[in-house]
Amino acid sequence: MKLFELAEATFSTIDQGDGGLNIIGAAGLDIAGPGDITFLANPKYTPQIKDTKASAIFLNDDAGLERIDIAVLRAKDAYLAYTRALRLFYPRRDIVSSVHPAAIIDPAATISPNCEIGANVVVGKDCRIADGVKLFPNVTVYDGVSIGRNSIIHSGVSIRENCEVGENCIVHNNSTIGSDGFGYAKDEDKHWLKIPQVGRVVLEVYVEIGSNTAIDCASVGETRIKRGAKIDNLVQIGHSCTVEEDALICSQTGLAGSSVIGKRVILAGQVGIAGHLRVGDDAVLTAKSATSHDVEPGKIISGIPGFDNKDWLRATAAYRKLGAMAQKLRELSSRISKLEGE
């Protein structure tokens, strides 16, 4: 791909270098080689620019550069432009329409002729598998599931009864969609009585689920992950939760039941969200924080339990010296007593 074509396709402009230059791949500053285009988004990595072997680089409009032997594409958001370049160089592979002879498809399932179903996949009755779907080997699809166009389900995934996966979704390996919610009532003998979990999970369109993640069905009703939400590995989504559009949930975060995660919310790694609450649109919970209360839209929250991130930063700085503070307090107390005694 010529540099000028790449500029066009990534909505960037040539600031330095020859538009006819051949670009053959894209990679990070430290990995890129001759013929590759790279990027700088975080100023922290500026020093790596002088050593990169890349032939071209995406830079934000305002970023400086001290090299003249490298082509430069300017973009409003260099990271986004680089992402678009990567997507050009590594397009999604086409499926090969086929059903492996060792797949076990219930006769009462409806399978589009234009999908790819791997070995040892099991598809239950009354399932509907749409055009362009790829089921990797060893996927299990329970009865009554529908999977929308162009979705990809990786090996080891289980999708439980009546769940719905929309178009253009990806579910990575060994994740579980629709297992029973964790619900019990304590009976008169203090034993736990299981509450039936007969609801389902709906993944809307452009949802991506990482590997080894568990999304429980509702007891009655739905757990719903909305358009474009992205969920990382080893995440727990409890029964009856709603994850709104474009929310981003990082690895090992857990949601108890019936909570609502707003649009474009970011839950960083290992966050905990208690049940029956609402995290407002565009809020952020930083890594390892937790909340048992609603979070206002747009707030940045940290700590256990979470509070305003700026206050938390001050508190954590003071905390490191808390042992000394306690000692200082005792000292001040005795100095006051002495003054009082005078």
Added chain:
Amino acid sequence: MKLFELAEATFSTIDQGDGGLNIIGAAGLDIAGPGDITFLANPKYTPQIKDTKASAIFLNDDAGLERIDIAVLRAKDAYLAYTRALRLFYPRRDIVSSVHPAAIIDPAATISPNCEIGANVVVGKDCRIADGVKLFPNVTVYDGVSIGRNSIIHSGVSIRENCEVGENCIVHNNSTIGSDGFGYAKDEDKHWLKIPQVGRVVLEVYVEIGSNTAIDCASVGETRIKRGAKIDNLVQIGHSCTVEEDALICSQTGLAGSSVIGKRVILAGQVGIAGHLRVGDDAVLTAKSATSHDVEPGKIISGIPGFDNKDWLRATAAYRKLGAMAQKLRELSSRISKLEGE
């Protein structure tokens, strides 16, 4: 089902409405429709009563109600009565005695004729699978495993060598029962030398294990989950732990090795329990807390490391202002110095 029949089956009494009313299902306040029975257990949701479309409601004996157009069943514990109603409306489905032709059963395994074994299930030698067991597709049962009557194992589960699953257990998708404990000794060259893990896991009766949970076998001996204990998704149970009867372990909690979790203990989400300790009966660890010491029976513990929940609540309230406290301390110190100088 008639209202009076439902009352009888749920140990509740008709307080309002016609005993002959037909009830066709059960659901939460916001989801229930005409013909359904719903419930109110948490006073927080009282306002939803005026909007519910349910035809009947379970109420605790002491709960008020301002509607007269809805049938009322009074119970000592409305949540428990509702659970019993749900169980009537959504009974466990019967198994269909069968072994799928694509299941691979070792000839030296003993399989009851009254169990249901799905496609691509693999059962090793010397296994015993009892009456009423359902193995969903793609389950793997290693050699020497026994699975007791009426237990259900979901797709993607692995049960390792010689483990024992008692009667009426449920194991959800992609969980691992009996993988090696994490044990190594450091050798003279500072490399880790693997300690053989040749013990097993025993799940007693009425145990439920969520999805994507890992329960390690003991190095020598047993890891044991006792009658009626319930374990959620993505939980780690280390080697040689014992989980006592009716304990409840929520999602993403982890137990290091050789600890004992007492009867009816509740470990909330993302709790951490260090090794070789005992959490006493009926203790509670709140979400995201941790302990590296024994916990006395009946205590409620919070924080990292955990301490008394009431003290912790006070501490967390103060913590939010810790930055200001540190500043205040400096200010008091200089005021005292000034007084001392006078």
Added chain:
Amino acid sequence: MKLFELAEATFSTIDQGDGGLNIIGAAGLDIAGPGDITFLANPKYTPQIKDTKASAIFLNDDAGLERIDIAVLRAKDAYLAYTRALRLFYPRRDIVSSVHPAAIIDPAATISPNCEIGANVVVGKDCRIADGVKLFPNVTVYDGVSIGRNSIIHSGVSIRENCEVGENCIVHNNSTIGSDGFGYAKDEDKHWLKIPQVGRVVLEVYVEIGSNTAIDCASVGETRIKRGAKIDNLVQIGHSCTVEEDALICSQTGLAGSSVIGKRVILAGQVGIAGHLRVGDDAVLTAKSATSHDVEPGKIISGIPGFDNKDWLRATAAYRKLGAMAQKLRELSSRISKLEGE
């Protein structure tokens, strides 16, 4: 095995008892029976010595003993000697060279005749499976994967495209090697645009991965787990991380992308490591701690965010009384005001 043979094989010396004594197994103090050898490494368990039914015991060179009816083997490190004894009594089982007829092997894969491949295993094209490898049933190996000599892959594991597993590795059940890293750029419409993840994962030699663990591939390049590193259950390793030799990562710990974990580092349970940082060789992060900054070699770090473990221990002790401290501060303030008013 005679006691004198065991002493020789474990580099220990007979301090008490008859070298001709028959030892038939090894187990912990509480489980060991007649004929077994046990060990004491942690002085905490010294009281159990008087009750153990073991016939022999490994003791550290300096440990006391009040029993004369038990054989004693002295070792520099009793735990290591016991580990070696266990390994003698429970050697790794040999594989049975075979490919199960229900395994699905791509014709373009290269499978050594001396490996054991279980039922329903799926191996993609261009894979290379070396001598001595054991793939348990229901393993899925994507295209282009290589697995080195004597490695063991347990049921439910997925190994994604082009990943490499070195010699003498073990991967436990339902783990995922090489799923997509969690990378997105925000586009002009505030939707997440997926960044292609086309790199791979390399496990070097003697690496062990627990069950239900997720190791993501790099976007471009490699995620690498080096020689002898051990990773527990339910661990998250983000894209492009490097885990150096002999590092030990305990259960439910998570690494965000592009971080480097140094040699012999220990990350205890539920630790969080932010992205793009370096944990120096021999550092330790205690359970539930986290860092968003580099950690110096050899440091012991605790807390969220983590700081020096000794300071943290003081801080946590003070924290329990933080509510009282806040009150004390108010009291001192008013006493000072009173003094100032005099």
